[in-house]
Amino acid sequence: ESGSVVTTPEVLDQAWLTPVQIGTPGQTLNLDFDSGSSDLWVFSSSTPASQSRGHSVFSPGKSSTAKESPGYTWSITYGDGSSSSGTVYTDVVDVGGLSFPSQAVETANRVSPEFTQETNLDGLLGLGFSTINAVKPTAQNTFFDNIKSDLNQPLWTVDLKHQEPGTYNFGNINSSLHTGEIHYAIVNTRRGFWTFTATSYSVGGAIGGSITGIADTGTTLALLPTAVAKAYYSKVPDALYDNSQGGYVFPCAASLPDFTFTVGGGEITIPGNYINYAPLTPGSKTCFGGIQGNTGIGEVIFGDVALKSAFVVFENSGDTARIGWAKK
Numbered sequence: 002e003s004g005s006v007v008t009t010p011e012v013l014d015q016a017w018l019t020p021v022q023i024g025t026p027g028q029t030l031n032l033d034f035d036s037g038s039s040d041l042w043v044f045s046s047s048t049p050a051s052q053s054r055g056h057s058v059f060s061p062g063k064s065s066t067a068k069e070s071p072g073y074t075w076s077i078t079y080g081d082g083s084s085s086s087g088t089v090y091t092d093v094v095d096v097g098g099l100s101f102p103s104q105a106v107e108t109a110n111r112v113s114p115e116f117t118q119e120t121n122l123d124g125l126l127g128l129g130f131s132t133i134n135a136v137k138p139t140a141q142n143t144f145f146d147n148i149k150s151d152l153n154q155p156l157w158t159v160d161l162k163h164q165e166p167g168t169y170n171f172g173n174i175n176s177s178l179h180t181g182e183i184h185y186a187i188v189n190t191r192r193g194f195w196t197f198t199a200t201s202y203s204v205g206g207a208i209g210g211s212i213t214g215i216a217d218t219g220t221t222l223a224l225l226p227t228a229v230a231k232a233y234y235s236k237v238p239d240a241l242y243d244n245s246q247g248g249y250v251f252p253c254a255a256s257l258p259d260f261t262f263t264v265g266g267g268e269i270t271i272p273g274n275y276i277n278y279a280p281l282t283p284g285s286k287t288c289f290g291g292i293q294g295n296t297g298i299g300e301v302i303f304g305d306v307a308l309k310s311a312f313v314v315f316e317n318s319g320d321t322a323r324i325g326w327a328k329k
């Protein structure tokens with residue numbers, strides 16, 4: 002079988018949110034599909050009202066198929082410092098018509114202010130490897146790992162679009178979603194992420210070396226090695242590193258060069274206008290870059306700024322994981 006679901010960008014393409022049905026009858030929550038983590042967690046009836054105001058919540062008490070997982074707990078902190086924690090149920094989860102009857106649904110007893118403030122986001126659906134699932138005492142499977150054996154092909158694809166709805170597909174490659182060939186690189190799953198190597202990059206004709214990083218649908222920007230970010234902004238007139246902002250800024254009127262990287266023998270280009278990410282504050286004439294250095298993060302992250310420039314295939318055949326990139 003295969004399934005398809007529309008995903009919708011928030012303001013400024015900060016994240017894309019995808020409707021998921023949980024429980025019986027189905028309760029629809031809009032989740033952030035995140036290939037950089039491996040927990041399906043939701044705002045719930047156990048989340049204090051002061052933290053869940055404005056969000057849809059999952060109420061296991063209203064689901065005839067919800068089962069508590071006694072003694073199971075979870076707690077997670079993301080790269081941006083946001084966090085949440087709680088307890089665990091199993092229930093039926095349906096994504097794009099694909100249903101798994103006993104998915105671990107991690108219900109939040111608390112969430113950090115970043116999540117409370119992001120009122121369109123009702124939780125996350127992890128698409129990383131289940132080895133880094135945060136449930137104690139026993140790690141739980143991601144939705145993809147649970148349904149993988151039922152899929153026509155052991156893969157999911159993502160087509161994020163700048164300020165337009167896009168799609169997540171499970172189990173098949175919809176060839177109408179990409180124009181060029183799909184170029185594959187081997188994924189190293191050792192740290193639980195979709196880690197791959199781009200063999201080279203170029204900025205305004207200047208060629209650079211290889212970049213190894215993770216494909217992370219849950220991170221907004223492209224957080225690249227500091228030398229790469231420096232090389233990029235050396236081509237942007239009046240760009241500077243602003244310590245108070247924690248990143249490279251430049252005049253919003255600047256025309257930014259494209260950033261091209263080669264993966265699996267094919268070239269992907271992040272258009273300069275995607276790298277002119279946003280004004281520091283609404284109406285400011287100074288803008289913050291969509292490419293930044295990864296100082297202090299511990300990973301190089303090909304986030305949404307890179308992913309929305311391509312059609313991307315995440316395939317895990319069991320003994321080999323691959324990532325495919327295509328123009329669209």
Ligand SMILES: Cc1cc(CN)n(C)n1
Binds near residue numbers: 038080083219
């Ligand atoms: C909530 C969330 C998810 C991610 C990426 N994995 N970040 C940085 N923040």
